[in-house]
Amino acid sequence: MSRGTLVYAAQRLVLITVTAVVVSSIVFIGIHQLPGNALASERRNNPATEAALLHHYNLDLPWPQQYVLWVQGLAHGDMGESLVNMGVQITPLLLREARVSVTLGLAAVLITIGVGLTLGTIAANTWVDYVASTSAVVGYSVPSFVWAFLLILLTVSGFYAWTGGLVYENIGWGKIEQIPVPALALGLPYAAIVARLTRASMLEVIRQDYVRTAWAKGLKARVVILRHSLRNALIPVISILGPLVTGIITGSVVIEYIFGIPGLGQEFVSSILSRDYNIVIGVFTFYAVLIGLANLAVDLIYPVLDPRIRY
Amino acid sequence: MAAVPSTVEASQEFLISELPEQSSLGQDAWRRLKRNRLAVVGLVIIAIFFVTALISIVWTPYPTWRQALGTTYAGPSLLHPLGLDDYGRDILSRVMGGAAIALGVGVGASFLASLTGIILGMLAGFFKGKVDALISLTINIFYGVPDLLVALILVVLIGRGLFNIILAIALTGWLGMARLVRGQTLSIREREYVEAARTIGTPNLMILSRHILPNALGPIIVQATYLVPAAIIFEAFLSLLGLGIPPPSPSWGRMASEGYKALQIAPHIVLAPCAALSLTVLAFNWLGDGLRDAIDPRMRR
Numbered sequence: 006m007s008r009g010t011l012v013y014a015a016q017r018l019v020l021i022t023v024t025a026v027v028v029s030s031i032v033f034i035g036i037h038q039l040p041g042n043a044l045a046s047e048r049r050n051n052p053a054t055e056a057a058l059l060h061h062y063n064l065d066l067p068w069p070q071q072y073v074l075w076v077q078g079l080a081h082g083d084m085g086e087s088l089v090n091m092g093v094q095i096t097p098l099l100l101r102e103a104r105v106s107v108t109l110g111l112a113a114v115l116i117t118i119g120v121g122l123t124l125g126t127i128a129a130n131t132w133v134d135y136v137a138s139t140s141a142v143v144g145y146s147v148p149s150f151v152w153a154f155l156l157i158l159l160t161v162s163g164f165y166a167w168t169g170g171l172v173y174e175n176i177g178w179g180k181i182e183q184i185p186v187p188a189l190a191l192g193l194p195y196a197a198i199v200a201r202l203t204r205a206s207m208l209e210v211i212r213q214d215y216v217r218t219a220w221a222k223g224l225k226a227r228v229v230i231l232r233h234s235l236r237n238a239l240i241p242v243i244s245i246l247g248p249l250v251t252g253i254i255t256g257s258v259v260i261e262y263i264f265g266i267p268g269l270g271q272e273f274v275s276s277i278l279s280r281d282y283n284i285v286i287g288v289f290t291f292y293a294v295l296i297g298l299a300n301l302a303v304d305l306i307y308p309v310l311d312p313r314i315r316y
Numbered sequence: 317m318a319a320v321p322s323t324v325e326a327s328q329e330f331l332i333s334e335l336p337e338q339s340s341l342g343q344d345a346w347r348r349l350k351r352n353r354l355a356v357v358g359l360v361i362i363a364i365f366f367v368t369a370l371i372s373i374v375w376t377p378y379p380t381w382r383q384a385l386g387t388t389y390a391g392p393s394l395l396h397p398l399g400l401d402d403y404g405r406d407i408l409s410r411v412m413g414g415a416a417i418a419l420g421v422g423v424g425a426s427f428l429a430s431l432t433g434i435i436l437g438m439l440a441g442f443f444k445g446k447v448d449a450l451i452s453l454t455i456n457i458f459y460g461v462p463d464l465l466v467a468l469i470l471v472v473l474i475g476r477g478l479f480n481i482i483l484a485i486a487l488t489g490w491l492g493m494a495r496l497v498r499g500q501t502l503s504i505r506e507r508e509y510v511e512a513a514r515t516i517g518t519p520n521l522m523i524l525s526r527h528i529l530p531n532a533l534g535p536i537i538v539q540a541t542y543l544v545p546a547a548i549i550f551e552a553f554l555s556l557l558g559l560g561i562p563p564p565s566p567s568w569g570r571m572a573s574e575g576y577k578a579l580q581i582a583p584h585i586v587l588a589p590c591a592a593l594s595l596t597v598l599a600f601n602w603l604g605d606g607l608r609d610a611i612d613p614r615m616r617r
Contacts, residue, residue, distance in 0.1 A: 146598035
């Protein structure tokens with residue numbers, strides 16, 4: 006890693022921090038303008054209890070003061086306490102859930118890249134081209150949750166009926182065999198995009214002189230396709246990895262909700278519905294940082310694949 | 317599309333003898349689009365859904381909210397071609413009503429996002445300097461934020477009516493358009509005809525609307541077309557998570573999330589709105605691809 010790369014990475018880390026702080030502040034301020042809070046309910050608390058609760062969460066202070074306290078806490082990695090489940094510290098909760106979401110996301114990214122590159126390479130080099138290139142647009146026009154429903158029908162109902170009850174896909178989280186189905190649903194639309202891009206850039210690369218030379222030298226097809234063509238065809242594909250990672254993280258909110266996966270996305274939806282604003286702000290900050298880091302990782306992979314790129 | 321400037325009429329007399337046939341860029345693009353089979357199929361599908369949506373406003377086979385029309389979870393039959401859902405509502409009627417919501421949100425959000433993106437993008441690209449720095453920083457900051465979460469929070473903040481949903485989606489969708497328009501403006505403002513216009517003292521507003529906007533229109537139209545399916549999927553996401561347009565409005569996403577509970581015993585409840593959704597999105601993507609190839613043939617892959 007050169008010095009320029011380090012400086013670039015440092016700049017990006019600053020931007021990530023700025024993004025996280027700006028965005029979470031906007032959310033913080035926006036949410037504190039809302040009428041009512043998680044403590045307001047139809048069940049009447051006695052005034053002393055209510056005052057004590059408000060004081061416990063600093064909600065009795067004016068919001069600029071609350072904001073300063075919140076930022077101070079954030080600087081120490083403390084995102085406060087859940088408003089609904091009292092006594093639950095948000096930071097460890099979200100760290101635990103982030104591990105689930107990152108596992109799911111990584112599995113989806115692996116599927117996206119694996120399936121996409123394979124299909125794209127096959128499409129560019131063989132007769133299946135026409136079929137593959139028209140079906141790619143179908144692949145990413147079908148939203149991830151529709152893929153999820155189709156996959157659930159196939160694995161849960163289909164396999165169970167066809168094997169006479171031998172195979173049973175249990176929707177949920179916690180076992181390794183529960184990862185592939187949601188990850189596939191999450192990754193398929195993006196795999197179609199990757200396949201399409203790979204095909205397009207592959208078609209450009211295989212017309213290059215050095216590829217013709219490689220064929221003329223009598224190299225094996227595997228070597229020409231994988232080492233000479235694919236590696237160079239990868240460069241434009243890498244450029245969409247950033248938006249792709251953002252898309253997969255966004256899609257995971259819906260997929261986690263459907264499959265009942267205890268990740269950040271599900272936490273976000275349930276905390277919005279239960280007005281647990283402390284958690285809403287926390288998840289938001291987490292996601293902003295996650296996406297920033299993922300994009301940074303993508304940018305750092307660039308120079309490895311294409312030595313002409315330098316920061 | 318791009319109107320023919322009136323000065324052309326005067327010069328046409330001597331040009332006609334030299335050139336057998338003239339056509340504007342717009343007519344050219346339209347001819348290329350008509351030759352693209354997938355784009356035409358997309359256009360036809362979109363037209364069918366639009367007509368269905370319009371019809372659903374005045375008439376559906378059954379009212380979309382009427383419950384207990386027959387056995388709940390009943391599969392497709394002659395009376396109810398797509399079956400009944402968990403409340404005994406007619407799914408065909410609800411899919412029709414859902415088309416109005418999906419297209420309304422899709423086109424509305426795309427229009428609003430495009431308008432915002434075009435204005436801010438042109439301002440940033442044309443005036444550069446501080447204006448550009450401010451707009452670009454805003455874009456860069458919000459680019460790193462998952463748009464679905466922003467939309468979810470906005471919906472909580474401003475409410476869940478149809479217009480609020482459109483607003484929430486548009487507020488997250490203008491970033492890409494602004495980036496595109498800014499880039500286009502940056503390159504177009506350096507062309508000779510813009511310089512010429514500036515030399516004869518054309519006001520900035522006139523340069524932006526008469527010279528820069530028409531020349532950036534091609535990519536803008538393509539991007540706006542792609543924004544429609546994105547917004548439709550977005551609305552489905554919101555509804556699926558229970559934060560879309562409130563029930564009993566027949567949003568496709570909500571229908572899918574309500575039917576999901578009974579996916580194994582009555583898959584038709586989920587499959588009908590999902591098929592309608594996927595088909596609409598596919599049609600818009602086909603049209604977008606066709607437009608992209610038609611407007612800029614060099615981009616063809």
